[in-house]
Amino acid sequence: MELLNAIVALTNYVLIPGMAYGSQLALGALGVTLIYGILRFSNFAHGDTMAFGAMITILVTWGFQASGISLGVLPTALLALPFGIAGTALLLVATDRVVYRFYREQKAKPVILVIVSLGVMFIMNGIVRFIIGPDDQNFADGARFIISARDFKAWSGLDEGLALRTSQALTVVTAVIVVALLFWFLNRTRTGKSMRAYSDNEDLALLSGINPERVVTYTWLIVAGLTTVAGVLYGLDKSFKPFTYFQLLLPIFAAAIVGGLGNPLGAIAGGFVIAFSEVTITYAWKKVLGYLLPDSLEPSSLVQLLSTDYKFAVSFVILLIVLLFKPTGLFRGKSV
Amino acid sequence: MSNPYHDDRGNKDASITRRGGAGEIPYRKGGPAVKSEAKSAFLIGETMTGGYGKGPDILHDCTIAVDPGEIAVIVGPNGAGKSTAMKAVFGMLDLRGGHVLLDGEDISALTPQDRVAKGMGFVPQTNNIFTSMSVEENLEMGAFIRRDDFRDTMAQVYDLFPILKEKRLQAAGELSGGQRQQVAVGRALMTKPKVLMLDEPTAGVSPIVMDELFDRIIEVSRTGIPILMVEQNARQALEIADKGYVLVQGRNAHTGTGKDLLADDEVRRSFLGG
Amino acid sequence: MIVVEDVHKHFGGFHAVDGATLTIREGSITGLIGPNGAGKTTLFNVIAGVLEPTSGRVTMGGEDITGLPPHDLFHKGLLRTFQIAHEFSSMSCRENLMMVPGAQSGETLWNTWFGRRRIADEERALKAKADEVLEFLTIEHLADHKAGQISGGQKKLLELGRTMMVDARIVFLDEVGAGVNRTLLNTIGDAILRLNAERGYTFVVIEHDMDFIDRLCDPVICMAEGKVLAEGTLAEIKANEQVIEAYLGTGLKNKGLVQGDTVGA
Amino acid sequence: MSETMRNVMLFAIVAVLIVGSGFLQSWNTALLILNMGLISAIMAIGVNLQWGFAGLFNVGIMGFVALGGLATVLVSMQPVPDAWSAGGMGVLLGLLLGAATIVATVQVYKRMPRGAMRSLAVLAILIVGFFVYRGVLDPGVDAVEQVNPALEGYLGGLGLPVLVAWPVGGLLAAGAAWLIGKTALGLRSDYLAIATLGIAEIIIAILKNEDWLSRGVKNVVGIPRPMAYEIDLQGDPSFVERAASLGLDPVEASTLYVKLIYAALFLVVLLVILWMSQMALKSPWGRMMRAIRDNEVAAEAMGKDVTRRHLQIFVLGSAVCGLAGAMLTTLDGQLTPGTYQPLRFTFLVWVMVIVGGSGNNFGAVLGGFLIWFLWVQVEPMGIWLMQTVTSGMADGYWLKDHLMDSAAHMRLFTMGLVLLLVLRFSPRGLIPEK
């Protein structure tokens, strides 16, 4: 019983949140990694693109909700997702045409593109706040829980609850599907391979008859899909607030880099490394130990390695340690 | 330049931007191909004048032509503009004078991609493979514009370069210099091009491979594909050449059959190393 | 001078260098040949400190230099060129050369502020030297061109030029000839011979051009599959069945090379 | 137009912009922009040293700037005797023990042969060291933080003149950079970015949470100034008189006076640093750095100790940022760790360098001034824009309200637009590297 309680507590406070957060980061990192791999720069506008995608989806979701359309237990937002993706795709492709293409044609140094993306970030930042405002928006509906803590306690008779939110399960499942799809696409399809070829050697791709503009467009389309899905899932799970999406940028980059920039598998792994290091290192073991140890030994302090103040710092230290032993990231950060 | 040996080259911006592979082919707006009445060779760059970007002219009234069944070889000192002439023919730089004709069409306005679609194949001097992709994928990419079944072509390429079959699944970037060269030529052959352009295909390959490469090049040309190539192994190249061009400072200095040039004392002395 | 003892270099499961053992005599010009992928460049990289050997030992004049970083080896007089040119692309050709000599007083920050006179003198000497080398390589007109914008062959020349800026003890040349005009290659050959004779440089030359090897090198070492296959004079090597099969091919006979048609006579 | 002419023109334009805001808005505004511009220019030079000259991508600028800020507190605030007597020694001892642990670890790591024994020993030292360190430090910290927490609760500084803090800020940043460089540069410099990003966050986390050091998020206010306070000047009859003789009222005269003195101080620092980096750049040292940036492998083969040089320039650039950070905190008159945000202190500086022209010191300086000017002035432009757009709409119309409410967000928007425009028409920066 005590052991069960300990396991449940750990699952509830470490495992499940870590999985969900990890998947969210992974989805974001995938997009970052893809742009890095194929278009050769780190896209600082990524967080705000996620916000944009989520925003469009939210607006459509509200429309559906107002007209009474819903998905039952699943969030209506899923129904609105294709619209969000389409809107984001439109925005990204337009941005590319208006902004990035020029620099590609000029053969500008990639770092210029990075800074350009910073400019785009500022602009998208403005647009999103302009349309939906800086406030928190709630758009989740459907069943919030698959298992709620209270029900679990009643059902199992344990002291500890176990909660699994619909959004958490959705996030993990989606992440798995998306990654599998992306892999299949890049390694097995003609278009996917042409994207890798372009990523490897632009000139030679051109000389092989691959149309660079098409590759670029495809990339943005995929990125639109990835960012919107990531943005919406994150919004469903936590809440939508433009500023948070900007803040997400940092852990997302950390995830992409620790996994090995440019490598999709790495993005996934990186997401989990970052998420779990944040959750575990600062976890206070008092409760778990309290269940496991006999009463006499029960800890009086929190048994916490470091206070949560340093949560962020800790995840970076972990990151540095990983890089110490695997300097190119967990998976060789080379190309898509 | 992504090459396994040089992985660490310039740490620059490697963590926010990816280096390597970034193109040098300048962007240009394409135009249509126009029928041309001019009666001339199958592929000809006629009186080409031009240079890089806004820089000075590198080529001056340079003419290069090749016909089906022919091998045309360009030789000349380093920096003469041989590679530049090839790039000009392939539309990788803006001509300030002259034009390029292919099969009775003026293709001067076409972009490089369009020229690939018209059946031109090109192996650049450097950066001529996809380093992160497997050898097989490199060949597949060579056949990118082909919609038909290209397995037999691939088998032919493997026949020609058996080592490639062996390393089929290895990343091309992990091959040695000579092996990479073989991949590059193989990739170009995969297009089944109407005309093949090679920039120093034998640089750095071992004698045995070089012989085979030359043999294969002759074979390819016998199938009726015109071949235009730049060579520094000029004597071997001129031996198999139907036509030879000696370029000096972007101008045609000598033109003739391969044999003629080999026999020409001045050419031998100044360009072929005696 | 350089002794390589049972060096292995593995990439994953692949044995690029697989137990190479060889000795390079002081004052010699040693040719290193072998089929593509034999492991020549990899061995170079191991000796020059770019790659850490999986196992084995490299000594130079009796001193163990295994695993020393390239910049230390440079100061011990070991220089190398790269098979694929490694120019400093945004610097002019002259600067490419001028940066080479070590221990320039202008490389100390303090002097850049408080020792300007001395730097100026040094720079003048360096510039003269660099121009001399450029002229020697027949690329003096490129002195102020950015090295990134010169032709492929010219870059190779520049690579060679860098080794001429300092007094080296041993120079490793990785395919200087590939892509270099044959007439110029002869000049380079002359230079190598002269440096060898006058300044006592030891050279190790990787090259696929048998004419070139023939003219310069003695002894010649042939590698294949990561091991040393044969060693001796070029004539001996050419007669070696294994070498012919793995590397030279029979085609050579047709091209007249085996009959000893050498260049530059 | 010759290049020099063009560059002079560019600087002239920036000067006109700043002077223009002096005429149109107020001279106080203009001088404030100038002062912040000077500081920004110094930061930009620091980053330019690292990126433009050595290709080191440092995204931890914020951390070094913050360390500079910390230096001002540690140097110029008055010590808090109560806190010292309460727990100062404990804290000091704890820190020493911590440092000793690290030194011991490194020594053991270096001395002992590779193997399980070494790992064990290192681990043991670290664990024991950590607990001893916490054991000694924590009570000291608690004691210190109990001392008048609303106002003090920290150890205070040395009570030295604040100008001393500027070089100290540089040194502090240099020290941190050295530590980072030692670990990150030696490894694989590609990942320097993430290392710096992380360490900057760690530095901020320390500043925010170690209250005994600089009051954490409770901020240190009232950092002394290198010159008189406006209020004192306003109360000084001779000053008032002189102001009057210039036709200025005392309030305005005093504020201008203070800012002018700052401007002069900052300008001197900027010029010295600019001169030093220009000299270095144009010497063989600069040539070597460019060679390293272009191609590390080749530079290494040509005998240049790339790792050492990277470390050198990384430390230098960071020190410059630290110096700028100390100047900034001095100008602010307070240390507020919460204000250190990557957007403002890392990305904005990067924008300055890139827009100005990386690899060119003058470019960096220009970028510093220009981008700061825009950062400050774009908001009124945004509001003005919105007013113009909505002028036709009726009061209270939802769109008008919505637009006016969004005006502040126009700052970021316009900033982005300006950035894109500059980059569009001069992708290598306004004053590109030659």
Next chain:
Amino acid sequence: DDVKLGILFGFTGPIESLAGPMASGAELAIKEVNDSGAFMDGATVTPMRADSGCIDNGLATSNAERLIADGIAGLIGGDCSGVTGAVLQNVAIPNGMVMISPSATSPGLSTVEDNDLFFRTAPSDAREGQVMTEVLQDRGIKSIALTYTNNDYGKGLADAIKSNFEAAGGEVTIYAAHEDGKADYSAEVGALASAGGDILVVAGYLDQGGLGIIRSALDSGAFDTFGLPGGMIGESLPTNVGPDLDGSFGQIAGTEGDGIDRLVEMAGSDFDATSPYTPESYDAAALFMFAMQAAKSTDPAAYGPKILEVANAPGEKIYPGELAKGLQIIADGGDIDYVGASAVELIGPGESAGTYREIEVKDGKNETVKIR
């Protein structure tokens, strides 16, 4: 003629969602005065917004300089304690400008050397610590887990709560900071849950980390009831969290009844008048105008000393919507005691004395259950 009032809030940055209603609150007061025509013989007041970034000292001081250059007669702001201190030190004091902050609540600002130029319509957090302890004790709570937003506001408040509660014999099981605007709070909630406690007190912002923590804690079943200090009180919280929040309680500066209700009514649907510090903003603006009226001058040196006079007794009590009446009384030589929307009562160094409403969430609404 025209009198300008500067409004310096963080329209961008971490409290950008609070700044909008706050500014609207201040502007509502100004509009009310302008509509009345009773201000200083028919003068009009123009609000001028500027961004403080909440945490960007450089920006805030520049913008404050700019406002002063534009000729403002008083500065409503800043919002966050950090920038408020910076602006006060670097701009207001040197220029002799009066600042009334509606929201900077850091205890440190009470003792700052301000030349009598700084006032605030919000109480210092030191006071809230006492009030919260009373509330907790009255509800029989013995132990709390305490988390705060990691800035001077959160830390100061949490310090106050902790020391008061512990002095009163309560136990604080964990005292942990959280950063606002972060992507995920699982780690924090994990630690808080592990430490346990009767309730979780969240000294944060209701649309920032505070919300994230509460969501996460409820979802995982870590805590059911929450203690909500002022930064967490606002209609958006129950709306966003849902019925699970019922039963949680807290307190916010303000009084019951009239003041705030009237403001809510006046604001209508234009903005949310119950948004944190919005009433205080309205009051800050009103105080400026009353003081100017009383001094018959817009010179800070002249009207500054009047602020305490109009804010406190004796005099006729003035509520939101009655600004015209107040102005008239002053013009007629009478005295007012401005109560406003947040029960303004300035004490000591010119800050709100701090009457608090004890709030409990019932049926998804914040209900005032008591005044303290």
